[in-house]
Structures are given as structure tokens and as C-alpha cells.
Amino acid sequence: MEKLKSSLSNMVLVLVGFAVVIGAVLAWVNHITEDAIAAKAEKTLAEGIKEVMGTSQLQVKEPKTVNLTLEGKPAVFVIHEATDNSGKALGAAVESTTQGFGGDLKVLVGFNPDGRILGYTILQSSETPGLGMKAAQWFQKGGKGNIIGMSPKDGALTVKKDGGQVDAITASTITSRAFLKAVNQAYDVYAQNSVDAESGASKHEKE
Template sequence: MEKIKSSLSNMILVLVGVALIVGAILAYVNHITEGPIRTKAEQTLAEGIKKVMGSSDISVAAPEVVNERIDGKQFSFTIHKVNNATGQSLGSAVESTTMGFGGELKVLVGFDVNGCILGYTILSTSETPGLGMKAGTWFQKGNKGSVIGLNPKDGELHVSKDDKNGNAIDAITASTITSRAFLKAINQAYKVYMKHNKDTQTKQERR
């Protein structure tokens, strides 16, 4: 059997063949893992909504995706309207994303019908492990920087060192940038919620 001659064209053909095979394998792996990954993400979100709304006996409406231009930049938000077992509105859980110190910080925050913060959870973060990752617990109820129970209508949430009126929050130690990003995500989520939630608007008009 004649040995294949080594040439540039043959080398290119071999590399192309290898690339096609590897590409096919990666596409197949992506196909078989796509479903489980999506299911896991949906389960995580469902549990997150229950957590931030403070109740497990709820019904959640189809998500509403809205785009808003804030401070000259385009942001996308997802609103999950939530009712209790009797169909009464509990408020909404809002997905909000901002840029932290290490990259995107995606927060899910729950608001009641008056706009008070019921709870929050971090859906994804690129922050540095350690100090920057403390956002998941630092602002929870009972902790030094808790935001639970606050209402951004009383003033935007901000770190104490920024010296603004109302809703001053103690920043995570040595992680002021992450703290500002987290609070910005909350403030933006509140603005979108108040703008797009009819139940909240009706509630306020009756006051």
C-alpha cells in the first residue's frame, strides 16, 4: 500500500477532518446536556422565587421581559408576578443584572404590593470568591447590611459612605464596588417593578 505523501494540502485535509469530528462531538454533548441544564436553571429560579417572596404556597404568572434605558444604558429585566393560594397578589420577583467588580451580578429580588423588599437571592455572579461573594448573605435579614423590609421609595438604597439621604446600607467589608452593584440592581428592579406592575399602581392610587 502506497504511503500518503506528506504535503501541505494533506495536512490541511487532516486538520479539517479532525476539526469536523471534534465539532460534531461537541455539538452532540451540548445537545444531550442542554435539556438537563435548562431544567436545573428553571428549578433554581422556581426555588428562588419562593425564597424571595417568603412563601412556598404560591402561583407564578408567565414571566414578563421588559427592556429599560437607565442612565443611558439598555437593561433587560424579567418580572415574575406572584399570587398566593387564594389568588391574591403578593407582589413580584424581579430579575435584575448589573456589573460588579468581576463581571455581571444577577439578582432576584422580591417586592410586596407596596414596593417593600421581601427578600433576594443571587442568581449568578462573576465576583471574586471570598469578599465579593458575601453579597448572598450580607444583605439578608438580621445581618449588618440588611435590605429586607426597606422600600426604595423612601430613597435609593446606597452604601453609607456615599452620604445620601435615606436607606443608607453598610457595605460589605472591603467590597464597596460589589455592594454598590448589588444595591444598584435592587434600585433598578424597584423602578421597573413600580412602572410595570398594575397591582402596585392601583394600590398606591387608593392611598
């Protein structure tokens, strides 16, 4: 058998063949793992909704996606309206994303029917690991920047450095501002798209 001659064209063919094989393997691995990844993300979100709403005894309606343009950029929010087992409105958990210090900061915020914050959790953070963990606890009940029980309905939540009422994470004002911005935007979307607890009609339908 004649030995394959070493030439540029032959080397290119070998590299192309190698790339095709690697691409096929990666596509196969992605195919067999995507369902597991999706299932894990769905479970994480379901647990997050229970956490931010403050109860596991709830029923969650089909999510409502709201697409907006904010500051010239597309923004996507997802509203998960919840009721108790008897059908009484509990409020909603809202997914909201803003630009943090290191990248996207995605939070899930729970609101009661009056717009007060029941809880929150960080779904995605591109901040440094230590900072991301700190943000996950700083604004919780008992934390220095506790926002639980507050409502952006009474005025946008801002850090004290900007004349607001919330203590910023130590040496991390940018992350704190991004977090509060995500919460404020989540509330605005919730207030404009939520179902009225008394009438059962959305604000849009009432207008």
C-alpha cells in the same frame, strides 16, 4: 497502499477533518445536555422565587420581560408576579443585572405590593467566589447590611460611604454599589409595571 505524503495541504486536510469531528461531537454533547441544563435553571429560579417572596404557598404568573436602555446600554428585567392560592397579590420577584467588580451581577429581588423588600438571592455572579458568597448573605436579615423590609420607594438604597443607609461589604464598596443598583433598578421596573393590588389594573393601563 501508498503512504500519504507529508505536505502542507495534507496536514491542513487532516486538521480540518479533526476540527469537523470535534465540532460534531461538541454539538452532540450540547444537544443532549441543554434540556437538562434548562430544567435545572428553571428549578433554581422557581426555588429562588419562593425564597425571595418568603413563602412556598404561591402561584406565579407568566413572566413579563422588560427591555430598557440604561446609561446607553441595553438592560433586560424579568418580572414574576405572584399571588397566594386564593388569588391575592403578594407582589413580585424581579430579575435584575448590573456590572459588578468582576463582571455581571444578577439578582432576584422579592417585593411586596407596597414595594418593600421581602428577600433576595444571587442568581449569577462573576465576583471572586468568596466575595460572591459574602454578597449572598451580607444584605439578608441579620446581616450587617440588612435591606430586608426597606423600600427604594422611600429613596434609592445607597451605601453609607455615599451618604446612604446601608453598610457596604467590608473592603468591597464596588460590589455593594452594584448590588444596591440592581435592587433599585428592580424596584423601578416593578413599580412601573406591577399590577395594582386593589384594582387589578397595571399602572400603564391606568395611565
